[in-house]
Amino acid sequence: MNCRECTDFLIDYLNxxxxxxxxxxxxxxxxxxxxxxxxxxxxxxxxxxxxxVRDEPAQPLPDALVHAIxxxxxxxxxxx
Amino acid sequence: xxxxxxxxxxAADEVEFVARLRAGDAAAxxxxxxxxxxxxxxxxxxxxxxxxxxxDAVQEAFVSAFRAIASFEGGARLSTWLHRIVVNAALMxxxxxSRRPEVSIEDLLPKFYEDGHHVDEPAEWKSPGQLDALxxxxxxxxxxxxxxxxxxxxxxxxxxxxxxxxxxxETAELLGVTPNAAKIRLHRARxxxxxxxxxxxxxxxxx
Numbered sequence: 001m002n003c004r005e006c007t008d009f010l011i012d013y014l015n016x017x018x019x020x021x022x023x024x025x026x027x028x029x030x031x032x033x034x035x036x037x038x039x040x041x042x043x044x045x046x047x048x049x050x051x052x053v054r055d056e057p058a059q060p061l062p063d064a065l066v067h068a069i070x071x072x073x074x075x076x077x078x079x080x
Numbered sequence: 081x082x083x084x085x086x087x088x089x090x091a092a093d094e095v096e097f098v099a100r101l102r103a104g105d106a107a108a109x110x111x112x113x114x115x116x117x118x119x120x121x122x123x124x125x126x127x128x129x130x131x132x133x134x135x136d137a138v139q140e141a142f143v144s145a146f147r148a149i150a151s152f153e154g155g156a157r158l159s160t161w162l163h164r165i166v167v168n169a170a171l172m173x174x175x176x177x178s179r180r181p182e183v184s185i186e187d188l189l190p191k192f193y194e195d196g197h198h199v200d201e202p203a204e205w206k207s208p209g210q211l212d213a214l215x216x217x218x219x220x221x222x223x224x225x226x227x228x229x230x231x232x233x234x235x236x237x238x239x240x241x242x243x244x245x246x247x248x249x250e251t252a253e254l255l256g257v258t259p260n261a262a263k264i265r266l267h268r269a270r271x272x273x274x275x276x277x278x279x280x281x282x283x284x285x286x287x
Contacts, residue, residue: 002196011267039190039202045281046274048208049223050242053126056220061117065135069113069142070106 001029006036010043094158101149113142116159120166127170127239129228137173141166167244171254174236182231188272205281226276234269241266 001009006029012018013026030037100108120141124134145165152161191199211219227235227243240251241262252262 002192003198004192004196007190007192007271008267011263011270035198035202038204039198042202042205042274042278042281043270045205045208046270046277047242049219049277049281050238050273052208052216052220053223053227054243054245056122056126058118058122061113061121061138062135065121065138066110066113066117069117069139070110072139072143073109073146 001025003029003033003036003039006030006033007039010040013040014044014047095154098149098152098154098158109146112145112158116162117142119159120162123163123166123244124170126224126243127167127236128173133173134170137169138166140172141169144169163244164246164250167240167246168254171236174232179232183229185231185234185268185272188230188275189268190271190275203278204283205278206283222280223273223277226273226280229276230269230272234265234272237262237265238269238273242270 006026009018009022009026013023018026030040097108097111101112117138120138121134124137124141125131128134128137141162145162148165152158193199208219227238230238237251237255240246240254241248246254248259248262248266251266252259255262257265
């Protein structure tokens with residue numbers, strides 16, 4: 001396995017989808033190739049940074065929008 | 081055990097709440113909009129990056145949800161069901177947008193020599209887990225900015241899978257592609273985002 005192939009397999013490796021024999025070859029390459037190990041860590045970090053975006057706290061819906069949504073269904077909100 | 085009975089109680093409350101919605105209870109509708117709307121607006125804003133479009137998508141999502149509440153099955157949580165509806169509404173809006181000129185995905189993928197070795201030696205990154213509150217806020221803004229630089233098809237698949245947490249099958253259905261095509265596109269989107277984040281995330285002394 002070379003670095004290009006190792007990069008191609010990252011998603012399956014992290015999903016646990018690599019067949020056992022292929023996983024051994026993949027991990028064998030990582031043991032011998034510090035650049036690929038560093039690349040794997042930064043790929044993992046990219047996923048962790050995505051979670052940062054997902055975890056952004058939600059703000060309450062603006063009142064005007066609440067009113068518009070309820071009005072669209074012919075309902076009145078309590079604030080009216 | 082306490083946790084379990086709380087969960088069971090929560091589920092029972094939800095069944096009762098859904099029954100009120102089905103019966104056309106106006107107070108239940110208002111409660112639904114107030115309790116779920118903020119989260120739905122955050123989802124629409126993330127996908128659309130425009131407050132006006134996001135507000136429209138949330139409004140359209142609630143209209144769809146009110147219409148479809150009779151077909152809501154208790155198998156999923158109400159919040160999960162609404163999440164899928166607002167994602168769908170936002171995707172419909174994204175599809176109607178004219179495309180801006182975008183960078184080619186090939187330019188953002190890692191480069192290799194003919195023998196398969198990396199052209200640019202990968203550098204170590206700062207650990208996302210070690211960021212303090214202010215750094216987290218700044219980094220969140222940076223990641224959003226870089227996600228927005230991805231070509232549209234790649235941005236969408238990454239948003240659906242890695243940010244909104246949909247599984248590959250659901251993502252593939254929404255995009256009208258096979259699960260394998262969605263997986264390959266996601267992998268390329270992640271590689272491209274990694275390239276865009278790399279200059280910003282390198283640990284001190286390695287850039």
